[in-house]
Amino acid sequence: MTGHTDPTADASGDLHAEPAxxxxxxxxxxxxxxxxxDGELNSEPDAVAGSEHGEPRPDGGTSPAAATxxxxxxxxxxxxxxxxxxxxxxxxxxxxxxxLPVVVTFVSSFAQSATGVVPRGxxxxxxxxQVLGFGDYGxxxxxxxxxxxxxAIATGGMVLxxxxxxxxxxxxxxxxxxxxxxxxxxxxxPLVPGLILGIAFVQTYPEHGRSAxxxxxxxxxxxxxxxxxxxxxxxxxxxxxxxxxxxRSLGASWPRTFLTIVVPHAxxxxxxGSIITWTLAAAEFNFTYMVASGSPDPFAIFLxxxxxxxxxxxxxxxxxxxxxxxxxxxxxxxxxGNSGFTTVRQx
Amino acid sequence: MSVRKSATSSARRxxxxxxxxxxxxxxxxxxxxxxxxxCLPFFALAxxxxxxxxATLVRLSLAEDAVWIEGWSLEAWRxxxxxxxxxxxxxxxxxxxxxxxxVSVALGVAVSHVLEKYDLPLERAVVAAVSFPxxxxxxxxxxxxxxxxxxxxxxTNAIAVATGQSALDLASATAITGLFLGYVYSLLPRAxxxxxxxxxxxxxxxxxxxxxxxxxxxxxxxHVTLPEIRPGIVAAILTFRSGLAIFGTVLVLQSxxxxxxxxHDETSVxxxxxxxxxxxxxxxxxxxxAFTFVGLRFVESDAVEI
Numbered sequence: 001m002t003g004h005t006d007p008t009a010d011a012s013g014d015l016h017a018e019p020a021x022x023x024x025x026x027x028x029x030x031x032x033x034x035x036x037x038d039g040e041l042n043s044e045p046d047a048v049a050g051s052e053h054g055e056p057r058p059d060g061g062t063s064p065a066a067a068t069x070x071x072x073x074x075x076x077x078x079x080x081x082x083x084x085x086x087x088x089x090x091x092x093x094x095x096x097x098x099x100l101p102v103v104v105t106f107v108s109s110f111a112q113s114a115t116g117v118v119p120r121g122x123x124x125x126x127x128x129x130q131v132l133g134f135g136d137y138g139x140x141x142x143x144x145x146x147x148x149x150x151x152a153i154a155t156g157g158m159v160l161x162x163x164x165x166x167x168x169x170x171x172x173x174x175x176x177x178x179x180x181x182x183x184x185x186x187x188x189x190p191l192v193p194g195l196i197l198g199i200a201f202v203q204t205y206p207e208h209g210r211s212a213x214x215x216x217x218x219x220x221x222x223x224x225x226x227x228x229x230x231x232x233x234x235x236x237x238x239x240x241x242x243x244x245x246x247x248r249s250l251g252a253s254w255p256r257t258f259l260t261i262v263v264p265h266a267x268x269x270x271x272x273g274s275i276i277t278w279t280l281a282a283a284e285f286n287f288t289y290m291v292a293s294g295s296p297d298p299f300a301i302f303l304x305x306x307x308x309x310x311x312x313x314x315x316x317x318x319x320x321x322x323x324x325x326x327x328x329x330x331x332x333x334x335x336x337g338n339s340g341f342t343t344v345r346q347x
Numbered sequence: 348m349s350v351r352k353s354a355t356s357s358a359r360r361x362x363x364x365x366x367x368x369x370x371x372x373x374x375x376x377x378x379x380x381x382x383x384x385x386c387l388p389f390f391a392l393a394x395x396x397x398x399x400x401x402a403t404l405v406r407l408s409l410a411e412d413a414v415w416i417e418g419w420s421l422e423a424w425r426x427x428x429x430x431x432x433x434x435x436x437x438x439x440x441x442x443x444x445x446x447x448x449x450v451s452v453a454l455g456v457a458v459s460h461v462l463e464k465y466d467l468p469l470e471r472a473v474v475a476a477v478s479f480p481x482x483x484x485x486x487x488x489x490x491x492x493x494x495x496x497x498x499x500x501x502x503t504n505a506i507a508v509a510t511g512q513s514a515l516d517l518a519s520a521t522a523i524t525g526l527f528l529g530y531v532y533s534l535l536p537r538a539x540x541x542x543x544x545x546x547x548x549x550x551x552x553x554x555x556x557x558x559x560x561x562x563x564x565x566x567x568x569x570h571v572t573l574p575e576i577r578p579g580i581v582a583a584i585l586t587f588r589s590g591l592a593i594f595g596t597v598l599v600l601q602s603x604x605x606x607x608x609x610x611h612d613e614t615s616v617x618x619x620x621x622x623x624x625x626x627x628x629x630x631x632x633x634x635x636x637a638f639t640f641v642g643l644r645f646v647e648s649d650a651v652e653i
Contacts, residue, residue, distance in 0.1 A: 083564045084465075091461045094454050098532065099476045101491035104501055108494075117504040164392050167385035177382050185643065187389060191636050192397060193592035195607055196628040199614060200400030203407055203416070203621070221396040224389070254381065285484040285595040286607075290614075300484065307490045307599060312499050319490050326482045330475060341481040 106323055109316035119313070127317035131306060143302055147321075150299030153212055154282040157219030161277045164220070165227035166263065166270060172228075173235040174244075187228045194222050198290025210293040218291060219281035226280065227273035230338075234269025235262075272338040279329040279341075283322055401632065404625040413622040423622035433609070433627070440605040444590035447530035448538075452583045454531070455538035456576070460568075463546040480536045485529075485595025492529045492600065496520040523603050529596040538583040545579025581646045588635050606631055 108114055109128065112121025133143040171177075172184050192200075201218055208214055243265065247257040263270070285300040292298050297305070299322075306318035330341065364379075371377040403416075411418025427433055458477060467473060480488070495502050497520040507514040519525050549572060557567040594607040601608070606627065613624035 078563075078565070087457055087461055088465070090454065090457050094458055094535065095473055095476055097495075097528075098480055098536065100501070101494040102479065105491065105494050114499050117501065117508055160392070164388040168389040171382050171385035175378065175382050177379070183386060185639070186393065189639055190588075190592075191639065192401065192632055193594075193607075193635070195592065195594045195610060196404070196632055197397070197400060199610070199621075199624060199628060200404045201396070203625070204400040204403040217392065217396040221392055224392075254377075279482055283482075283484045283487070285486050286592070289595075289598075300486070303484070304486050304595075304599075307486055312497075315490060316494075319487050322483075322487060326479065329482070330479065334471075334475075341478050 102323060105316045106320045108313060109320045111313060114312050127311075127313045128320075130314055131317040131321065143297075146297040146302050147299055149212075149296045150282055150302075153215045153298065154219065154278050156212070156216040157223060157281040158274050158278040160216060160220040161224055161227040162270060162274060165224050165273065165277075166231055166266070169228045169231040170235060170240075170258070170262065170266075173232050174240045188225045188232075190222060190225050194218075194284060194286035195290060197222065198287040201287075201291050210291055214291060215288065215298070218287050219277075219284055222284060222287055223277040223281050226276045230273035230276060231266055231269040234266040234272075238265055268336055268338075271336055272333055275329050275333055276341055279326055282325060401629075404629055408622050408625040408629055410622055413620070423620075423626040426623055427626045427630070436604055436606055436609045439603060440591065443527070443603055443605060444530065444587060444593075447527060447534055448584060448587040448590050451531050451534035451538045451586065452542075452580060454535055455542045455583055456580070458535075458539045459542040459546045460572075462543060463549070477536055477539050480532055481540065483533075485533065485593050485597075486599055487595075488529050488532050489596040489599035491532065492525050492596075493520045496525045496528070521600050521602050526597065526600045526602045529600060530590055530593060533593055533596065534586050534590050537586045537589055541583045541586070542576065542579045545576045545582070549575045578646050581642065585639065585642045585646070588639060591631070591635060 104119075108119035110123045110125070111119030112124050112126075113119065131143060168183070168187050172180065172187065197218060201214060202210065205214060240262065243261060244257055247261045248254065252261070283300055283303065285304065288298050288300040289304065292301055303318055303322065307315050310318070326341075333341070367373075367376045368379045368383055371380050407413060407416055408423050409419055409421065410416045411420035411422070413423075461467065462470065462474065462477075483491075494500055496518060497503065498515055498518040500514075500518060500520060503514050503517045503519070506512070506517055553575070554567055554571050557571045558564075562570065592607070593605075594611070597603070597605055597608045598611065610624050610627050610631070612618060613620045613627065
C-alpha cells in the first residue's frame, strides 16, 4: 500500500462517487471543464470539490507532516519490498515439498523404468498388477484378502467409534459436569501413542490382542479423538438446549429426542468423523506393526512390506493404493462440507 | 478419627450420588444419569483398551520374570536409570523432535498467513494439498522422502544431472537430514491446521489500523498479528507430541536413534527386553501426558486440534 496516495485516493473516490449518484458521473471530475453544460448542477460538484480540496487541510494542518514521514518510511520498509515475495516463495516451496513426492509417486507407478531424473516408459499397469497380486510375481501372491480384511477392521473401528464417540461428544458439549475438562482432555487428545498401546496390548491380551477384535478396539481408541472433535464441532454449531427442549416439550422421551432429533442434526459431523477415522485406521501402522499376527496381512503391513523390500516402482504402486483411498475420502469430505482432513471448525 | 469420619462421610456421599444416578428422582439426578450413560461407552473402551494395558505395562516393568510376568524386581528401572545410552536416546529424541516442531510451526505460520491474507489462485487446492499429508502414516512419509532424496530420488537425480556428481553420493534420504524432512513432512500439516483455525479468528481491524497508522508489513505482523495468534502457536507446539510418536518413518529410514526406535529394538528378537521396553514406554507416556497438561495451561483446550 502506498500510504501517501491512499487517503486522497480514498477521499476522492468517495467524493467522486457522490456526484455519480447524483446522476452525472463526468461532471465531478473537472468542474471547470464544463461550465456551460448545466450551471445548476455545477454548483453542487463545485461545493463538493471545494470540500475535497479543503478537507485534508483542516485536520491535515497537524497531520500531513507527521503522516508523510510515517508513510514514506513504510514505503521503503524492507518487509514491504521483499516480505511478500519471500513469504510466497517459502509457501510455494512448502507446498511443492508436500505435494511433489505424492504426485511423482502416483505418476511413476505407471512408468516402466525409474532411472534418471524422471520416470520413463508410460503407461503400464504392471506394478499395480504385481502389488495387487495379479502379476506373475510379487511380494504377496494375492493382496486382495489382506486389503479386504484391513478395510473390514477399519470399518469395525469406525462403527465402534460412532457408538462411543457421538454420546461422549454430546455429553461434553451439552452438559457442564464434574471433571468435564478431564474427560474432554482424555477424549480429544491421543495420550498413548500407538506403538506403546500395541506393546501393552500384546502383553495384556496375548491370545485375543492379535485378533480382529483387538485391532478394532485399538483402532477405535487411537482414532476416537478425530471422531469426538468432529462431532463436537457439529454439536457446537447448533442450539442443543433449545432443540432438545422443544422436542421434550412436544412429548418426546429423552432417548427418542437424542436418537431422532439430536443425532440426525449432527449427521454431517458424524459422517465426516466416520470417513476420517476409517481412512486413518485403514493405514494405522505403529499399532498394527506391534499387534498384527500376519494372517491375513493388514493393509499397513502390506504397505510396509512393499516399501521395505520391493522395487521402487512397485512400492510406488502400493503407496498409490492408499493415496487413492485418501483422495476419495477427501473428495467425499469436501462434498459434505469439510475441507479435507481437518477437525478445525468451519467458519 | 476425624479423618476416618470424613472418609466415611465422603464414601457415603459417593454412594448416595451413585444410587441417585442409578435410580434418579429429580431432574438433576436424571441429567446426571444421562451424562453417565453417555460417557460410559467411551470409558469402557478406554479401560479395556487403554488403562488395563497400561497397568500391565507397569506390572511388566516391575516383574522379575518378564516373559511370564511373575515376581517383583526393580531391575528394569535400575537399568533405565543407570545406562547412559538411554539418556542419550532421550536427548536425541528431544532435540530432534523439538527442532522439527519449531521448523514446522514457523513454516506453518507462513503457510496459514498466506492462506488467510493473500488471494491465492486455487486456494482450495492448496488447502487440500497441505492437509493431505495428515492422513499419511509414517511409513508412507518415509517412502515419499525416498522419492525426493533417495538414490532414485527426484531431487537427488536433478542435482546429480546439474552438477555431474554421482546420485549415490548425493542420496540423503537415509541420512539425518532426510529423516528430519520426514518429521517436518508429518508435523507441518498438523501445525498448519491448528494455526489456520487461530488465523480465522484474528481481528483484521487491528491490523488495518496498524497499517493505516504507518506500520510496515513486518511491524504489523510482529506487533499485532503475532500476539493474536500466540495461542495458536502454543497449540501448534503441542504437535511436538505427535512428533514424539513418529515411528514408521524412523523404522524405514533408520538414521537417528529416537525413543520409538529404541522401544522397537528392545522388543525385537535380537535383544528381547520387554521389561525395559515397558519402563521406557511408561516414562514416555508419562512425559507426553505431563507435556500435554502443561501445554494446555497456556492455551484454551478449544484451540487444540489434532
